[in-house]
Amino acid sequence: MTATESVPRQNLTAAELHEIDRYWRAANYLSVGQIYLLDNPLLREPLAPGHIKPRLLGHWGTTPGLTFVYAHLNHQVRRRDTELMWIVGPGHGGPAAVATAWLDGVYSEVYPDVGRDAAGMRRLFRQFSFPGGVPSHAAPETPGSIHEGGELGYALAHAFGAAFDNPDLVVAAVVGDGEAETGALSGSWQSVRFLNPVRDGAVLPILHLNGYKIAGPTVPARIPEEDLLAQLRGHGYAPHVVAGDDPDTVHRSMAGALASCLERIDTIRFRARHSGSSVENVRWPMIVLRTPKGWTGPRTVDGQPVENTWRSHQVPLAAPRENPEHLRQLEEWLRGYRPGELFDDDGAPRPGTTAVVPRPERRISGSPHANGGLLLRDLLLPDLRDHAVQVTRPGVEKAEATRVLGGFLCDVVAANPRNFRIMGPDETRSNRLDAVFEATDRAWTTGRLPVDRQLSPDGRVMEVLNEQLCQGWLEGYLLTGRHGLFNSYEAFIHIVDSMFNQHAKWLKVSRDLPWRRPVASLNYLLSSHVWRQDHNGFSHQDPGFIDHVVNKKPEIVRVYLPPDSNTLLSTVDHCLRSRNYVNVVVAGKQPQFNYLPMDAAVAHCARGAGLWEWAGSEDGAAPDVVLACAGDVPTLETLAAADLLRRHLPELRVRVVNVVDLMRLSNEGEHPHAMTDREYDTLFTRDRPVIFAFHGYPWLIHRLTYRRAGHPNLHVRGYKEEGTTTTPFDMVMLNDLDRFHLVMDVIDRVPGLGVRAAGLRQHMRDERLRCRAYTREYGEDAPDIRDWVWEH
Amino acid sequence: MTATESVPRQNLTAAELHEIDRYWRAANYLSVGQIYLLDNPLLREPLAPGHIKPRLLGHWGTTPGLTFVYAHLNHQVRRRDTELMWIVGPGHGGPAAVATAWLDGVYSEVYPDVGRDAAGMRRLFRQFSFPGGVPSHAAPETPGSIHEGGELGYALAHAFGAAFDNPDLVVAAVVGDGEAETGALSGSWQSVRFLNPVRDGAVLPILHLNGYKIAGPTVPARIPEEDLLAQLRGHGYAPHVVAGDDPDTVHRSMAGALASCLERIDTIRFRARHSGSSVENVRWPMIVLRTPKGWTGPRTVDGQPVENTWRSHQVPLAAPRENPEHLRQLEEWLRGYRPGELFDDDGAPRPGTTAVVPRPERRISGSPHANGGLLLRDLLLPDLRDHAVQVTRPGVEKAEATRVLGGFLCDVVAANPRNFRIMGPDETRSNRLDAVFEATDRAWTTGRLPVDRQLSPDGRVMEVLNEQLCQGWLEGYLLTGRHGLFNSYEAFIHIVDSMFNQHAKWLKVSRDLPWRRPVASLNYLLSSHVWRQDHNGFSHQDPGFIDHVVNKKPEIVRVYLPPDSNTLLSTVDHCLRSRNYVNVVVAGKQPQFNYLPMDAAVAHCARGAGLWEWAGSEDGAAPDVVLACAGDVPTLETLAAADLLRRHLPELRVRVVNVVDLMRLSNEGEHPHAMTDREYDTLFTRDRPVIFAFHGYPWLIHRLTYRRAGHPNLHVRGYKEEGTTTTPFDMVMLNDLDRFHLVMDVIDRVPGLGVRAAGLRQHMRDERLRCRAYTREYGEDAPDIRDWVWEH
Numbered sequence A, B: 001m002t003a004t005e006s007v008p009r010q011n012l013t014a015a016e017l018h019e020i021d022r023y024w025r026a027a028n029y030l031s032v033g034q035i036y037l038l039d040n041p042l043l044r045e046p047l048a049p050g051h052i053k054p055r056l057l058g059h060w061g062t063t064p065g066l067t068f069v070y071a072h073l074n075h076q077v078r079r080r081d082t083e084l085m086w087i088v089g090p091g092h093g094g095p096a097a098v099a100t101a102w103l104d105g106v107y108s109e110v111y112p113d114v115g116r117d118a119a120g121m122r123r124l125f126r127q128f129s130f131p132g133g134v135p136s137h138a139a140p141e142t143p144g145s146i147h148e149g150g151e152l153g154y155a156l157a158h159a160f161g162a163a164f165d166n167p168d169l170v171v172a173a174v175v176g177d178g179e180a181e182t183g184a185l186s187g188s189w190q191s192v193r194f195l196n197p198v199r200d201g202a203v204l205p206i207l208h209l210n211g212y213k214i215a216g217p218t219v220p221a222r223i224p225e226e227d228l229l230a231q232l233r234g235h236g237y238a239p240h241v242v243a244g245d246d247p248d249t250v251h252r253s254m255a256g257a258l259a260s261c262l263e264r265i266d267t268i269r270f271r272a273r274h275s276g277s278s279v280e281n282v283r284w285p286m287i288v289l290r291t292p293k294g295w296t297g298p299r300t301v302d303g304q305p306v307e308n309t310w311r312s313h314q315v316p317l318a319a320p321r322e323n324p325e326h327l328r329q330l331e332e333w334l335r336g337y338r339p340g341e342l343f344d345d346d347g348a349p350r351p352g353t354t355a356v357v358p359r360p361e362r363r364i365s366g367s368p369h370a371n372g373g374l375l376l377r378d379l380l381l382p383d384l385r386d387h388a389v390q391v392t393r394p395g396v397e398k399a400e401a402t403r404v405l406g407g408f409l410c411d412v413v414a415a416n417p418r419n420f421r422i423m424g425p426d427e428t429r430s431n432r433l434d435a436v437f438e439a440t441d442r443a444w445t446t447g448r449l450p451v452d453r454q455l456s457p458d459g460r461v462m463e464v465l466n467e468q469l470c471q472g473w474l475e476g477y478l479l480t481g482r483h484g485l486f487n488s489y490e491a492f493i494h495i496v497d498s499m500f501n502q503h504a505k506w507l508k509v510s511r512d513l514p515w516r517r518p519v520a521s522l523n524y525l526l527s528s529h530v531w532r533q534d535h536n537g538f539s540h541q542d543p544g545f546i547d548h549v550v551n552k553k554p555e556i557v558r559v560y561l562p563p564d565s566n567t568l569l570s571t572v573d574h575c576l577r578s579r580n581y582v583n584v585v586v587a588g589k590q591p592q593f594n595y596l597p598m599d600a601a602v603a604h605c606a607r608g609a610g611l612w613e614w615a616g617s618e619d620g621a622a623p624d625v626v627l628a629c630a631g632d633v634p635t636l637e638t639l640a641a642a643d644l645l646r647r648h649l650p651e652l653r654v655r656v657v658n659v660v661d662l663m664r665l666s667n668e669g670e671h672p673h674a675m676t677d678r679e680y681d682t683l684f685t686r687d688r689p690v691i692f693a694f695h696g697y698p699w700l701i702h703r704l705t706y707r708r709a710g711h712p713n714l715h716v717r718g719y720k721e722e723g724t725t726t727t728p729f730d731m732v733m734l735n736d737l738d739r740f741h742l743v744m745d746v747i748d749r750v751p752g753l754g755v756r757a758a759g760l761r762q763h764m765r766d767e768r769l770r771c772r773a774y775t776r777e778y779g780e781d782a783p784d785i786r787d788w789v790w791e792h
């Protein structure tokens, strides 16, 4: 490919052009109205300061580009009856999304109080960015949107996620030229290398070069155009350039370009599906749209150029209430769209204004894919018991928990071949979920070699070394009504902290919108966790994603730390059935003890936190000390500590409590899963020392429990940011989470024990030294540590 | 540009080729030795199981590519005397970085116990990935490295950061082909659009297509080569392809390509600096290196191909201790490098082995830039008093704190024209730091238009809509001995959570390495914060970066919440003088009250937390209640609450405490800034209710203070994840942080007040209703809220 894909001769009739332009003008009018007007929506009176909102909040600059794209999408959808949804990358152009949904009639169906009449239009304008009204972005409140676009960068990732396994869908994704500078967006172009034209829908990127971001030009708009096109071609696209500032010319060119893109998509599909064409290295069409930022808005304000500069980004006329010249310019601007021609005397769009809107089922703003819960079907899940490990005695046999889970997931993949995917940054095998490759491959639609294994265009495991893309794809996939799992190293999941934030916020708001139907939860499986970074060391040690997650609304977030294989199975089974949550599951991939047979595991997970009678030595009386634990490695150390205590201090009554569902701990009333105080007191006591061995940063446990009666007696050990490449036991010792230190903690905290157990305490210190010295000499853990089993 | 930059006829003599190859073989030998050997480093005896490490931890696959690159860089540096440092993107190839530093002699200079002799080589091997030894990555412990490369994606960003303002430096950056899939790396190519050949050094990217990541092929290696080259050209580079698996051929080709790249860099520099050539759209050279993963390692193991497949990623021979065939293969592999030829009888490299190493001052692993503290010079800082706002009475006049800071930063930029930069994702003006543009522009070396403002190749403000790039550039800049500030919206700084983690970890480890000299702190200025997202709403509301930061080592992290302009000045002044920290400063950009004249502000910041006597009504006796606050908006609401209390409950003794330095609160002993318990008790009392109005998530305060005596009496209000586009006062009401709610909290908590003040409590509820209703009707806050000032 050496030149721009040439746009076929335009075939827009004058009438069609007029229709599109009229819709565009209407949408622009409604957008400006939203940003500025409190009243006088149809300009039936001369505009007066009292009609203007006191606070002008919103973004004009991006809006005319979005309405332009939408008007043209409408035209094509109506002509071709394409199943199409759109993603608004610059979501701050919220007015465009709202205006078009209102014009299509969808808005008033969803929000009947905002009708398509003068009163409705007044409400439409007033509510925008107004207290008690609607947000300024393409938020969950906006029909037709699965993408808020507040935090820029995820437009293409969401679009591809929506397109996967939706073979008839076209997802048009507007990408801002500022947005295109982000890492997330830059890494998203390669998504096309994972798209299979046989089973997947198409994504039509529309890179909107309006030239500017907030305060300056953008890189893609200012580099030589041949450089930009070379990049896009290199990513696997055939770009069509549409450029200009004269509406008629750009209308014609856009209509031609869009038509030929959709044509091309049909051809690609047909060839791949019916003529056996290769699905590899398909060159997908896309559009580069170069139009002025703030197009059709004020050219100059206060003597400064505004249209086609960054100055149009937010509110081009800053003070029409105070400044009569601004007011005049605003009125001129609004009247320039000729509202009388667009809306009838009742304020409803005249038929000609919406002539371009497709039949009701095809309206873009009404796409069911944008309210994925409507399309959601339950997963077919295998019987857990078929995958359970046999546990004859606790703490003796070992299994790799994620490997066991892999078998279960293999069945899930097999039973749900069209609506379940596993995402991961090249770690599915490293995280020991290999068994899934018995049922499927990795998705891959570019070159393959004979040496390759588990790679095919039909693979349902999506591996790309890009956590943002994994997350974005999965979000798009879930929000359009499907299911999935994201497996990642625990430390690097922080790469998507901010994306998780946005998704959790989306879910929080969606829950309160009755018309948004529940979607499948976003499930994280974090493995290769902090305690077992044998190959990598300090940079790979960070259990803090949980801390990050629990800052979000309790209604949305769930955190699980299953201690063994069967509890992991039960947990994931539960997560895959849940809706509207973010579930974080942390589980090890290294051989670890099995503790609970399947039935007991299910019961333990249902409890979320429970007594392990077999491990303690309470003997019916109240315990002297509680050893609590959460996470596989802390559970091991806790049991080993309990073992030491039973041997060395047989008279001490020890209770062992294991926590799977972290939110059970949180202060009464703060999380739907929180235990009552009575329950907590029964389990942890109000007055006995509790030595808590925790997988993550210790203070998280304090933050959850500070209101519990027993909190002053709670002593938590966890990761305190000490680590390197060393042995597993050295890692726990570095952080004072080891069995010996836990015994020392017991001695220090149980009243009366200190002096009496001085010898044992000293012995424990010596044991730590011995174990450390052993690692320094032999490079591995001492045999008694490696070979320890639960013997009681 | 239509074809690959053609490589000039190779000019490597047979002797040179031999030298390079010999160095390469030595580095490979030393790398394999590190991964496998406990003993018998020179293979003087036949290899026996006892010579093998019990745990084999490391990554072979990437290593021979890295050593290959390094050998060739050596050759060029020696020939051309270039000032060059390297960045190892695939930092998991730690053995390569360590091996080459040892060969160069640098390693033994830094770590004299690891000498260049047999004993030293034994130690070199043994220590690698060994308990008590060195990490498996290019970590801070590794001389010559500023880039750990554990979390992949930041190689180019770091390289550009290092190159800025280092006009004579060439930074060679090896990028893994898996790494190239990450968002961070994908977004980093555009860095070259910000590089000014007159004042900046050069970055020479070496994209290493070894074809695989952990478990499968990589996108850049498998797409058609013309696509890849089109991308790279489109990004502004002239790629030179070097490909093959026959060492001699690839040596010749690599030498030729490197020579012509360095030649080209010299030409670009010369033209820009001396011939007045344009500095815009310069096409910088780079290398695409396509060689087998695990090159020179075992071809097949257990019947499976290994060299040139993903199977070589970690340890190709898994069990040489147990499996005699593996042991044999390992010995054959090692002997294949002909160690006897490489090292003398003492184990030192023979002269011919290191013939390619440059003169001592030019050794790449010894680059002073990689230990930036060596080159660090203090900033020249203006007098704070020149920028202070005048404060005649507290809480009456307003200023935009970040605007005031802008004036100060303008002077910093002007006084430090070669070693201070400001980074930000297009928000410097939005965050109201515009005054800096009086001293400088935004850096920009691509197309400009007449309409542009504040844009030039010499700009010292680095704006790109890419938080990862801002962070990566700044890290690279700081670690090579310069200073800077990163300004960002508060919510979106989460995009770099994981990058912050890695930098904090780097600093933590560096502190304990006496040879690593302190570097300037990484300073974040977070503005456009959660409470004032007037234009944007919920997606832009997240104060959780602080929570994330305080999980890292207390020695490294500092968090400041200056309540007004003068305290912000004093805080930033302090941060710019500090070393080896990460400082997070959260400050508003909206007009807010000034409280403290400059001297008082400096004193208050030095205290970190202090009584505001003028605001309270203690009257010499112990207070009945403490109103504490941290952050500009909470401070305002707290003062307004104090005002209400003074009016309505004049007999109540109220203390007002303001906290600037959040870490002052943390439990005694947990952070270097933590107050003693005595101090804390004096300030906050042990027994009076404390109503704490906090900028961020309320539980953070509990997590910091749960051990304080007064903790049970502490009630915190903060952001509880409620928000949308609404008025400032509605935002605080949504989160119960408003003045009226604070008064209600006081009434509920002060013993004896409840019943007596029932009327006032009810009035406060009514006030909330009134204020909310006002916003719903008028779209702005009630006048008494907007116009409130401190009147006492």
Ligand SMILES: Cc1ncc(C[n+]2csc(CCOP(=O)(O)OP(=O)(O)O)c2C)c(N)n1
Binding pocket: A061, A062, A090, A092, A149, A150, A151, A152, A153, A175, A176, A177, A178, A179, A180, A182, A208, A210, A212, A213, A214, A218, A293, A313, B425, B426, B465, B489, B492, B495
């Ligand atoms: C990740 C991120 N960083 C910063 C911002 C702040 N921001 C809001 S809009 C904008 C400029 C967007 O430019 P562009 O993508 O070109 O959209 P346009 O408005 O020009 O269509 C920026 C930087 C953001 N929303 N997201």
Ligand SMILES: Cc1ncc(C[n+]2csc(CCOP(=O)(O)OP(=O)(O)O)c2C)c(N)n1
Binding pocket: A425, A426, A465, A489, A492, A495, B061, B062, B090, B092, B149, B150, B151, B152, B153, B175, B176, B177, B178, B179, B180, B182, B208, B210, B212, B213, B214, B218, B293, B313
């Ligand atoms: C952000 C991130 N995600 C995942 C990983 C886990 N990981 C370690 S090495 C690796 C593959 C790297 O491949 P490449 O960059 O090609 O390096 P090379 O082939 O030279 O080893 C991955 C995915 C990581 N280190 N960083």
Ligand SMILES: [Mg+2]
Binding pocket: A176, A177, A178, A208, A209, A210, A211, A212, A213, A218, A293
């Ligand atoms: Mg733009």
Ligand SMILES: [Mg+2]
Binding pocket: B176, B177, B178, B208, B209, B210, B211, B212, B213, B218, B293
């Ligand atoms: Mg690779």
